[in-house]
Amino acid sequence: MPVATARPIALRAAERERLKKMAYGHKTEYRLRTRAQVVLHAARGRSNARIARETGLHLDTVRCWPGRFAEHGLGGLGDRERSGRPPSFTALQTAQVKALACQLPAESGTPLSRWSAPEPAREVVGRAIAGAISASTVRRWLTQDALKPWQYQSWIFITDPDFRARAERVLDLYARTWQGKALGADEYVISADEKTSVQARCRCHPTLAPGQARAMRVNHTYGRGGALAYLAAYDVHRAKVSGRTEPRTGIDPFMNLVAQIMTQEPYASAKRVFWVVDNGSSHRGKKAADRLTSAFPNAVMVHTPVHASWLNQVEIYFSVVQRKVVSPNDFTDLAQVRDRLRSFEDRYNATAQPFQWKFTTSDLDDLLARLDRHTADHPEESSAHLAA
Structure with missing residues (x-):
């Protein structure tokens, strides 16, 4: 018996445009693409048999979608809700x-x-x-429910009673202000710290360069070639870094770094040079500040709050060094480590831009307010902290 023609479809311009995007879009699901093609063929007056032949679909499938579109529009091309298998769990x-x-x-x-x-x-x-x-x-x-009980994050209570005041001083310096006044052109902000225990690990077999469908391959076993400390001073607003390597950290190595920076221009003749440091043992407390000022009267030491090294911008530079220079750590000896660090400083200084530091005093106030609310909601945690 003759095959019936497809149900006549009259398309508006907007519907035709939508159907074309569905029928020929690379990101459209296959089922929606074929259904849109069937409707477009039907709108051109073609028979069901011809549409089935050109699309490779079964005749019954071709009969279905023009009727569904005529009754429900574009929404009719989607799958109907199904009851599905009964749930196994309540x-x-x-x-x-x-x-x-x-x-x-x-x-x-x-x-x-x-x-x-x-x-x-x-x-x-x-x-x-x-x-x-x-x-x-x-x-x-x-x-x-976005629950991942196999993951965990560490955190710490604020223990510095002067946390806000200390953090505000550092953030103001990043914004080029000090005690409410803008810094002059001859005033600089240095962020300094030490990266301890940079090891020289000589791999027992040569590292293989990456190849087709293969990552760089680094042998797991290695021989120890010693370790050194990398001290760096980062000019926050000029994006210039100067560093040195020492056998270990301490007061003398840190003061060697200070002398290296403060005897060079533009810092030697600067009005003031602010040194932002954390509370490490080599530059902790008032004695360290007095020692710095005694050696270089135009130098001012500014400490970050306790447990707030994340406010020290040189830590960002150290993360770059860790990713791009140290890892995966394949050095023949410490001399190669020193040379690599020194060469990277030159490369970094040639192209670096200041970090886009976006954490301001307003963000600091919001952070402290959230912590206050958390403490108010969980007073037992605060009491345990104070008891410790």
Whole structure:
């Protein structure tokens, strides 16, 4: 018997444009692309048989989509809701598994420091919450609520009673102000610190360069060639770094770095040079500040708050050194380490731009306000901290 023609379709200009994008878009799902093509063919007056032949679809499929589009428009090209397979677990069981993952394992007597997906699955069966459950099901449920009990983050309470005042001084210097006044053209801000224990590890077999579908390969075993300390002073606003290597850290090595910087221009003749440092043993407290000023009267030491080395911009430079110079650590001896660090300084200074430091005093106030709210909501943590 003759095959019926496709249901006649009259398209508006906007609908035709949308259908063309669906039918020929590279990112359109295959099922939606074929359905849009069927509707476009039908709108051109072609028969069902011809559409089936040109699209490679079954005749019954071709008959379906023009009618669905005529009744429901573009929304009719999507899949209808299906009941699907009945759920294997109740909402209560799902909630109990998520609640279990939000507990520390030690609270339930489990000898673990943190959960992984298979462990809560075993615990669920052991507690008779469910007869059987897979680790992938547990992982999927936790992902839905963005729970990852196998991960952890470390944190620390603010212990410096002058945290805000110290942090504000550092942030003001980054914004080129000091005690409410703008810094002059002959005033500079230096961020300084030490990167300890930069090792020379001589790999027992040569490192292989990357190749086709292969990353660089570094032999796991190595011989120890010693370690040194890398001290660096970073000019915050000029993006210039000067460093030196020493056998170890300490007061004398740090003062050697200071002398190296302060005897060079433009710092030797500057009105003031502010040295932003953390509370490391080589430059801690008032004695260190007095020692610096005694050696160089135009130098001013400014300490970051305790446990706030993240306010020291030279730490960003050290992270660059770690990623681009030190790792994966394949050096024949310490001399090669020194040469590599010295050469990288020259390369860095040739192209570097100041860091886009965006943390301001307003952000500092917001941070402290959040911490205050957290302390107010969890007074037991604050009491435990004070007792410690």
